[in-house]
Structures are given as C-alpha cells and as structure tokens.
Amino acid sequence: MIRLRDVNLPEDYEGISRLLNLIEPGSTNIDSLKQEDQNIPQTNKLVIDENNRLVGFGRTRIVAESNAGIVGYGVVWRTPWTEPGQLSSLFCVHPSKWGRGIGSMIVKELEKWGLEQGASVFVSELKDWIPNSLPFAAKHGYKKDAHVFDLVLDLMSFEPPEENTINEIKLIPLTEAMSDANKINLYNLYIETMRDNPGALEFNPPFDEWLDEQLPEDRLVLNCSFVAIAGGKYVGITTIFNTDEPGVYYTDYTGVLKDYRGKGIARSLKLKSIHSVISLGGRWMKTETEENNFSMQHLNRDLGYIPGKGAFRIMKPLHKVE
Secondary structure, eight states: OOEEEEOOTTTTHHHHHHHHHHHSTTSOOHHHHHHHHHTSOSSOEEEEOTTSOEEEEEEEEEEEEETTEEEEEEEEEEOTTSOTTEEEEEEEEOGGGTTSSHHHHHHHHHHHHHHHHTOSEEEEEEETTSTTHHHHHHHTTOEEEEEEEEEEEEGGGOOOOOOOOOTTOEEEEGGGGOSHHHHHHHHHHHHHHHTTOTTOOOOOOOHHHHHHHHSOTTTBOGGGOEEEEETTEEEEEEEEEEOSSTTEEEEEEEEEOGGGTTSSHHHHHHHHHHHHHHHTTOOEEEEEEETTOHHHHHHHHHHTOEEEEEEEEEEEEOSOOO
16 A cells, blocks of 8 residues: 655655656665755745746655555755746656556645645656656646756767867856856856857746855865856856766856857867866766757767667646736
C-alpha cells in the first residue's frame, strides 16, 4: 500500500537522495540536500497581491512511501522573483513502481497545495528519457513549454579552430570584470540577454541571489570565463564552472545583447573558453540548450558538441485569475 506524507527530516534525506540518484545518477547527495535546506527560508511567506496573483516565497515537500521505504518524491516551490501566480515543481517515482498511479497521486497532491495557496500556473519538469513522459503530462493537463538537453564536447579528440577576432569587440577575462561596479553591469547584461532566451522563464532575481547562482565563488572558473566589450559596454558573456568530475567543465551561460548578435561574438566567446579549458588540461566540456534556441544549437553543433539527455518543461493553468 502506498501512502503520501510530508517529508520527515533529517530522516528522509537518505531515502530522497537514493531515489533522486536512481533517476539521475550523481545528481545529488545527503550533504547537498542538507545544504540546500540551510540556504532556503524555513517559513513560507506566500500572499496574494493587488492583482490577485500569488507572490512571495515558499515550498512544500512530500514523499510516497511503501513498506519498502520511499518510492516517490515531490516538491513545489516559488521564489520571490518567479512570475506572479506561478509555482514550480519536481516529482519522481522509483522505476520499479512506474505505471502504478504513484506519479498521479503526487502530482494531484502538489497541485492541491498550489491551489490552496492561490497559484494560477503550475510548472514542472520531466526527464525526456523516462518512457511516456509527455503522454503522462498530457493526461494531467500539462503542455510542453520547452525541451532543454545536454551537450558534450570531447576535447581529447577535438582540434578547435583558431580564435577569431571581431572589429571593435574586445574579449576580457571575467577576472577583470569582478569589481562591485562591474558586477552590476554583468547583472544587467544577464537580465537583458535572458529576456528572449527560449529556455528561460521570467528571469529577474535580486542581485544577491543572482550573484550566488550565476557567479558562485566555489564553482566559477574565472580564467576560462570571458566578457565581450564594445566601446566600453558589456555586450556578451560566457561563464565556465567546475564540476565534480575530474577534467570536466561546464558552460553555464553564454549570452549576447540583441543588437550585437550575428557578428560572431558568441562563437568567439565559446572558442576563447574552449582554448582556456584545454590549457588547463580539460578533457570534456558540457552545456545545455533549449531546442528552439536555433542559433545556439547551430553554434554548439558546429563546434562539435554532441546532444544527449534532456528534460521537458511542462506547464498547466490551475485556475483563471479574475
């Protein structure tokens, strides 16, 4: 018999970690889950604004449990900078229990909580390698909004083209753009370039939150990350992160201002970072791209990236806002 209950911490960390790693090996561990909880406010502050939209921040987590232990997990949350009315969620079920209605139980419980808070839109994610992901979503009233997938570049068998130069465009290491004043310029560059990114939802986090997420001191490889400048203005950026895998580096973000696209700036930034990673002895580079980001898709594949697994972002209206 399967029953749903709220998470019981710290006792459930082990079972949740085991389940998440079964779905996506190496995705988390007990310490990571604990650290995440330490960085998130423990008290929900969700309210309805003057436009009858849910705002603020909060979350809830549940597990599906059998006699054998945790066989399903679900979490729903919103951050202060999320689009008003919207909630985000993730859920998963032990592969041996697929097709038994456990996923439906979890989704319905998460949606119930969302409706109780006054949410109008529910956003979730499904791994594209799990059988029948999209039919499951459609059955529960969700529509596919995006498909983001991983790409991998084998640096050990790759001979990168020479770095190209562009008139009136200068590339500088991110180390030269990390003063407090320049960080504000980087923040504005991110906000502007994310506006028409097909894989992005509303992106307008507070500066401090953005700084922790996009320029984390413990993962950012400053000497492999670069900024493009035109006439003293920041017009493009690419950032490289360390990973837990030896010799593997991750391109977290590449963006160019709309008025400067089509000049080869993104290609120059990526090539500069690839050459820098190779000089450090890097063996692989990874990134991810949304399927409708055609220019970045073309650039990545032209450079030799091979597409891999990914995830569907799905959305569902919960109720109409009057």
